[in-house]
Amino acid sequence: MFCVFQINEGNEVLPEGNYQVTGVPQTYMEVSCPLEQSEERYVNAKDDIDDIVARVYNISLSNDGVNFSEKDTLLVYDSVCVTCSKTQGVIKCIKKVDIQI
Structure with a gap:
């Protein structure tokens, strides 16, 4: 099971x-979970894309669909444009300024 969130420029966490x-199953200790393809986003020189700077996946596993593991967090962002950190469970993302694309 996974919960998806988006983080905007104001560092608000928006549930998706x-x-x-x-x-x-890949091995006795490894499993892959296919995720839906996300929509591609494009940037034009004059306009910035929406204010979403990162996507967060909180992932937990189960072998019976009832009892789940503790969640693990996967944070996805473009490190060229954004800096993200996780401290004591709190994720903070900051959009970099003066980026030359």
Whole structure:
């Protein structure tokens, strides 16, 4: 199961949804979970894309669909444009200024 959140420029965490997918065993200690392809975003020189700077996945696993592991966090962002950190469970993302693309 995973919960998806987006983080905007104001560092607000916006819930996107909860998903449950069936994992595909790779080894006795490894499983892969196919995620839906996200929409591609484009930047034009005059306009910035929306104010979403990062996406957060809180992931937990289960072998029976009832009892789940502790969640682990996967943080996805473009390090060329954004700096993110996680301290004591709090994620903070800051959009870099004066970026030359």
